[in-house]
Amino acid sequence: MAKRARIIVVGCSLFGCAVAQALSAAGHDVIVVDMQEDALDGLGPDFDGETLTGDGKSALVLEECGVRRATHLVAATGDDASNLLIAELASEIFGVPHVLPLVDDDALADILDDMGIAPICPHRICEDEFFRLTGLTRKEADL
Template structure:
């Protein structure tokens, strides 16, 4: 029997909440961490996971959430630098197997990729989608 996913989502942004709701509805164990309690309103009444009000960039808060046992950790705060810090902490210190930070800054994306962390880069995803939808040519040497 496959092990049930245990996912921690740091940052109850629109993206973080959407991921948390969907994973919870599909049967994963989900814990959402945010510094603002009202951010959890985005999760809706059907959310079946846990919420923790606290600083997701704190190793002690992540440990309280069971980060060492997490299969995935999604970092979706509104700040790239915070997402980078939490991603490195979760990956390198707490040993979370798959860490997925949302990052827009290309230089931070490169840092994460060099460390073996798979960043989610919204503008790159949108760019890929644009060229797929339109069928327009992309400049030689571009992604």
């Protein structure tokens, strides 16, 4: 089966590992970057992608990952500011078409939205899913 996308995942957080494993299992070309080599062990033995120990905030490290050929980049470190920086580098400097930073801070999520970068904001996703599952409605101001 041909690989469908080239995806860089920066950060082996729980989310980063889960996304990388799922994308690899789906047949995509995945490379995962983390500063701590032992964090990469979280990918498990079934991970069929590449790994690189390094700082994903570094343009040189992103270049080493083949960022110019990447179709997607997921910034999934445990630090919102780092994810914002990585997203900006990937989107603005390297022109990665699909950049998805993980952020918990609503203000940073709004900044990314304004930049045309779609943030992954777990509490927003969970809140949306809560209202979908319960059928309850939000206040008008929240819509």
